[in-house]
Amino acid sequence: MPRHARRHKAVTIAVAGVLSAGLLTGGCARGNAGSGQARHAFHLTGEAETLDVAEQLLERDCLEKQGFRLWVVPDSPPQRTFPYGVDDIGWARKHGYGSRLRAGLEKAVSADPNQKYFDSLPPxxxxxxxxxxxxxxxxxxxVRLPNGVEVSHSDQGCTAEAERYLYRDLPAWFWATRVTNNLDGVRVAMVVADERYREALAGWKRCMGGKGYAFATPAQSADRALDPARGLTREQEIRLAVTEIGCARSSGLSGVAASLDREYGAQVRKRYAKEVGDLARLTREAMPRARAVIARG
Incomplete structure (x- = not known):
């Protein structure tokens, strides 16, 4: 079930083999109407959670009319990302590169009731x-994304119906969400292509080589640590992450990356101010409708 980046449903994973970006938190609402499952109150703390649950409720009702089921599963907060290499020493000493967190995410996905339901269906x-x-x-x-890739989606189906109800202007919502979801990648690409970043990266590579690690980029070290076929122990993973942070600091890479990230981030936000503004407006206007949907259950 392709979705915007805020949430990816379990069926997406089953079809595309792509790991969801959020851990499941449990606390499902009722499943099918008349299924006998009890209602549960949602404890929602932000706009994204409220809109997400409301959209799922609308999709559930739409799918029920067509003879399908959907369990409403609130999303967890976004997971930490490190686009220029792990830079939080406390986090690294506890999680390394996050391999156990990833394993927990995979376990949660496999336990998701929507995934199990999808798997139970014939082709x-x-x-x-x-x-x-x-x-x-x-x-x-x-819509054509900032990176030049053109993406399309149906304006029919339960997802489109739910989003049209919440946001009213479905084409504007589609455009704003797809463009803004792409902006992090645009910013990071600009940073890593900058000569100042490349110079600092060369110093990081020399430092890592001196510690016995032959990696050209932080992405390579992360791939090494997170590849289950390589079989790093937890201690080895943490040691590698901590070493990477030390080299990023001594080479100046972490400081250069942070400075460039702010610089290019400001440029990207200015360039796509309309899309960012449209997203904020559509989200704000949808909130009363989302709360009403959740109140109905």
Whole structure:
């Protein structure tokens, strides 16, 4: 079930093999109408959570009309990311590169009731479920992302119906979410292409080599640590992460990356101010409708 980056449903994982970005938190609402499952109150702390749960409730009701089921599973807060290498020494000493967190995420995904339900369906019903959620074909909504990639999605199906109800202007919502979701990647690409970053990276590489690690970039060291086939122990993973942070500091890479991130971040926000503003406006206007949907249950 392709979604914008705020949430990726379990069925997306089953079809595309892509790991969801959020851990599941439990506390499901009722499943099918009349299923006998008890209602549960949602304890929502922010706009994103409220909108997410409201959208799932609307999709659940839409799917029920077509003979399918969906369990409402509130998303957890976003996981930490380190686009220029791990830079939090306390986090690194506790988690290394986060391999155990990733394993926990995979376990949560496999336990998700929507994943289990999807897996239980025969192939023809799986295809029908995906069509019900996403629409019959990816036509109706289209946008060219800042990175030049063109993406499209159906303006039909339960996801489109739910988002149209919440945000009213579905094309504007699609455009704003897809563009703004792409901005982090644009900013990071600008940083790592900057000559100042490359100079500092060369120093980081020399430092890591002196410690016995032959990595060209922090991304390579993370890939090494997170590759289960390489079989790093927890102690080895933590040692590598802590060494990386030390080299990032001594080479100046961490400071250069932070400075460039602020510099290019300001440029990107200015360049795409309209999309950022549209997203904020559409979100703000959708909140009363989302709260009403959740109140209905």
């Amino acid at each position: 023809d019903r799986r295809a029908a479920l995906l069509a019900a959620v996403n629409g019959p074909r990816p036509k109706g909504l289209r």
